[in-house]
Amino acid sequence: MNIIYLLVREIKYFTNFQNKMYQFLLFFQPLIFLTIVYFLQQLRGDVNTDRFVVASALISMWSYVLYSSGSSLVSQRWNDTLKLIIAAPMSLFQVIISKAFSNSIIALITMVLSFIYAKFIFGFSIHIENYYLFYLSVLVLIFSLCVVGLILAIVFASFQNVFDYQNLIHTPIILICGVFIPVDQLPAVIEYIAYGIPMTWGIKAVYEAIDLNTMMYTSMIVSIFVSFIYLFLAVFIIRKMEMVLRQHGKWGAM
Amino acid sequence: MFWIHKYGFTNLSYKALYSFQSIRLFILFRIVDPVMHYFFYATLVSAMIGSDYLSFVVIGNIASYTCHTIMINFMTMFRFERRYGTLELNIASPTPTLWIIIRKAVVPLLDGMFVFAIGLLIGWVIFGVALPLNQIGNVFVLFVVTLFSILSFSLLFACLSLLFSNVNLFLNLALAIFQVFCGVNFSVTLLPSGLEFFARILPLTHSIEALRSIYGIESFAIYPLLGKELLIGFCYLIVSLLFVSVMEKAARKRGALLKSI
Amino acid sequence: MLDIVIEVKNLTRFYKLKEGNKIALDNVSFDVKQGEVFGLLGPNGAGKTTTIKILTTLLLPTAGEAKVLGLDVVTESQKIRDNINFVYGGERGVYGRLTGKEYMYYFCTLYKVKHREQQALIERLLDLVGLKDAENQIIHTYSKGMIQRLHIARSLINEPKLLFLDEPTIGLDPVGAKLLRDLVRELSNRGITIILTTHYMQEADDLCDRIAFIRDGKISTIGEPIQIKESCNHLNLYEAFMSLDQTNALQKDKMFKNLEVDELKDPFVHLKFETDSLAETEITSYLEQFGQVLKLRKREISLEDAYIYLMKDAG
Ligand SMILES: Nc1ncnc2c1ncn2[C@@H]1O[C@H](COP(=O)(O)OP(=O)(O)O)[C@@H](O)[C@H]1O
Numbered sequence A: 001m002n003i004i005y006l007l008v009r010e011i012k013y014f015t016n017f018q019n020k021m022y023q024f025l026l027f028f029q030p031l032i033f034l035t036i037v038y039f040l041q042q043l044r045g046d047v048n049t050d051r052f053v054v055a056s057a058l059i060s061m062w063s064y065v066l067y068s069s070g071s072s073l074v075s076q077r078w079n080d081t082l083k084l085i086i087a088a089p090m091s092l093f094q095v096i097i098s099k100a101f102s103n104s105i106i107a108l109i110t111m112v113l114s115f116i117y118a119k120f121i122f123g124f125s126i127h128i129e130n131y132y133l134f135y136l137s138v139l140v141l142i143f144s145l146c147v148v149g150l151i152l153a154i155v156f157a158s159f160q161n162v163f164d165y166q167n168l169i170h171t172p173i174i175l176i177c178g179v180f181i182p183v184d185q186l187p188a189v190i191e192y193i194a195y196g197i198p199m200t201w202g203i204k205a206v207y208e209a210i211d212l213n214t215m216m217y218t219s220m221i222v223s224i225f226v227s228f229i230y231l232f233l234a235v236f237i238i239r240k241m242e243m244v245l246r247q248h249g250k251w252g253a254m
Numbered sequence B: 001m002f003w004i005h006k007y008g009f010t011n012l013s014y015k016a017l018y019s020f021q022s023i024r025l026f027i028l029f030r031i032v033d034p035v036m037h038y039f040f041y042a043t044l045v046s047a048m049i050g051s052d053y054l055s056f057v058v059i060g061n062i063a064s065y066t067c068h069t070i071m072i073n074f075m076t077m078f079r080f081e082r083r084y085g086t087l088e089l090n091i092a093s094p095t096p097t098l099w100i101i102i103r104k105a106v107v108p109l110l111d112g113m114f115v116f117a118i119g120l121l122i123g124w125v126i127f128g129v130a131l132p133l134n135q136i137g138n139v140f141v142l143f144v145v146t147l148f149s150i151l152s153f154s155l156l157f158a159c160l161s162l163l164f165s166n167v168n169l170f171l172n173l174a175l176a177i178f179q180v181f182c183g184v185n186f187s188v189t190l191l192p193s194g195l196e197f198f199a200r201i202l203p204l205t206h207s208i209e210a211l212r213s214i215y216g217i218e219s220f221a222i223y224p225l226l227g228k229e230l231l232i233g234f235c236y237l238i239v240s241l242l243f244v245s246v247m248e249k250a251a252r253k254r255g256a257l258l259k260s261i
Numbered sequence C: 001m002l003d004i005v006i007e008v009k010n011l012t013r014f015y016k017l018k019e020g021n022k023i024a025l026d027n028v029s030f031d032v033k034q035g036e037v038f039g040l041l042g043p044n045g046a047g048k049t050t051t052i053k054i055l056t057t058l059l060l061p062t063a064g065e066a067k068v069l070g071l072d073v074v075t076e077s078q079k080i081r082d083n084i085n086f087v088y089g090g091e092r093g094v095y096g097r098l099t100g101k102e103y104m105y106y107f108c109t110l111y112k113v114k115h116r117e118q119q120a121l122i123e124r125l126l127d128l129v130g131l132k133d134a135e136n137q138i139i140h141t142y143s144k145g146m147i148q149r150l151h152i153a154r155s156l157i158n159e160p161k162l163l164f165l166d167e168p169t170i171g172l173d174p175v176g177a178k179l180l181r182d183l184v185r186e187l188s189n190r191g192i193t194i195i196l197t198t199h200y201m202q203e204a205d206d207l208c209d210r211i212a213f214i215r216d217g218k219i220s221t222i223g224e225p226i227q228i229k230e231s232c233n234h235l236n237l238y239e240a241f242m243s244l245d246q247t248n249a250l251q252k253d254k255m256f257k258n259l260e261v262d263e264l265k266d267p268f269v270h271l272k273f274e275t276d277s278l279a280e281t282e283i284t285s286y287l288e289q290f291g292q293v294l295k296l297r298k299r300e301i302s303l304e305d306a307y308i309y310l311m312k313d314a315g
């Protein structure tokens, strides 16, 4: 129960909508992307815009997760909380996962916004055959985003110099995870890398759920499976981090 | 004035305020990052309307990425300047504020020049958009004109940033507007007429059309376009000049220059 | 030598806040004479920095008049800036990635020093402030005191007639502060008029030829430190060393005004207090009820005493 309480508190108190960067990512970025899509599709009559409305949502969700979860452990605010955490009975894992999870839930906002913008500003019609399956696939995606956020938080906190390259990770992930072009059409090497990222499967599942492609169940199961592997890995690493933390009282010891 | 020597203003400004101080960072953020940026739009467009349109988008994005580089870094320098509390010291010196701002622009301009050249090279090598070598002269003229108009526009921004405590959202929005309305990914003629008019008073719009014409992707007359770009640049410059003096007075009145971030 | 270089008349400055206007300076008037070290003394938020900012033309007054070197701060700011310079205390205002020498070059260019004169000037100034050995070190590695001295070197680039120092010793360790005070004296000896703000009384007493007490945007007293102290000569200030039995009882006692108890090694204490009329023998016998008086003497009035006394009157 603790973790649910923590999650609610996290969303209520720590989501900083005043942060200009977050405002931009959550509210404006989908608008801009959809505008570009809107004018591009005029160049060819038969573009299937569904895919690009979803792409808009995916890009903003990923950006938000990258910049919020990714820096959740490194950020200044955290440093003060850190001392409390070391003293509190709550495990470090619970704290981090509730952050990562709350951020992926916030990321849902931008998905909803993308659909609203698409429908009411740009007049795109969106064909979702079965909403329940679509929601299910989105849940799977959220879980994978949450795990990715968790991993990013750990990596950025452990290697300060990797954090400097946060911006560099943003676009490549969009390109290799199949947001625009299905992963199986990418060069073989990249394809294999992509399959190792939980989000790839979540994204695949979402696209397949829209078309009622029968592969979707497989994709969802694989996505959950891959996410769990990373989750266990994360639990293990965080335990280790916590030990180091209690010994040295600071990050960066790895 | 602008010669780079060890204790010269340009070199010291770079060293004191610029984010990319190592070769590694420079390669990552000046070569890898633009490549990714071009790939992003190239992939989007290929997925949507096919690869015929690729060169159109790549050229547009080379120009727009150059513009991003210059504007972001120009503004970042001023942000650092305020964070360090050195802005006041600069402004209190006998060198006129506008002149200081212009001289500080040299660093991002050089950076932009690099990004532009590398961009054309990347376009050639990775995306097969061959630079017409007999047009090098025109490309150079275009580059100078574009730099001028972007710089004039950035000046406005720099002045604004002296008054407000946070211009980041503002800057992000402006860059996004450039990406949408300057004909980077699609021709501005597709825009509704009101928006097209808006697009045509932004810097960069005409430059991008001219650059595509140089590459033979569009077929406009190059020099009239560059003439318009130059004119737009001048307008922004004049507005900035007025703005600098207004801003300086306002800052003295409000004590806002003294605020730190 | 008694020319007036700064003339401030009824100077007032508001800051606009959401909750309404805040008066930072309220009808302030004073003069500064050429060659003197003039101290503005007051607690945090008194209006010291605001005064300095107005005089250095970085901020406009809301009302009143201020002239620096006979020039108006509002209309003739450029001419004033050519002849003055300023240093704000604290670690801000430097480019941490540059070396001390590079920092000086940067400002030499901004101050339009001729190219071939830059090197000699920089060497001379860094030598004067004692940073010659650290000139090639990155400023990040400087101590607070070194940064402060670098600021002073920077402020001397345009050979100012007037130098404004806003809390120059804030946050410095005693050695750093002493180096800085020596430097200020040296500059004063070279004929530069110095306007200095501080909230350290001892420092003001040491350095300043004249002092103005400022609080809540108002100036209460202006004068030479000696005069100010003499004006408080009617105060009966005492100090005593005691071996104390009843610490609490003494601290609650209402007999003496402004009683301060410094606990030394138990049971010994050092007392400071003020009385209106009691004679020394009466004091001793009164104190004996709390313990044994080892020593009692009338204390010389320090600037701090005068400050506390005068500010109490003002408030
Ligand atoms: N930019 C500002 N905006 C609003 N109020 C200010 C500003 N600067 C100073 N103040 C207020 O004016 C008063 C005087 O400030 P200041 O001159 O900085 O005092 P001092 O330097 O003596 O500590 C303070 O109460 C302060 O809060």
Ligand SMILES: [Mg+2]
Pocket: C045, C048, C049, C050, C166, C167
């Ligand atoms: Mg102050």
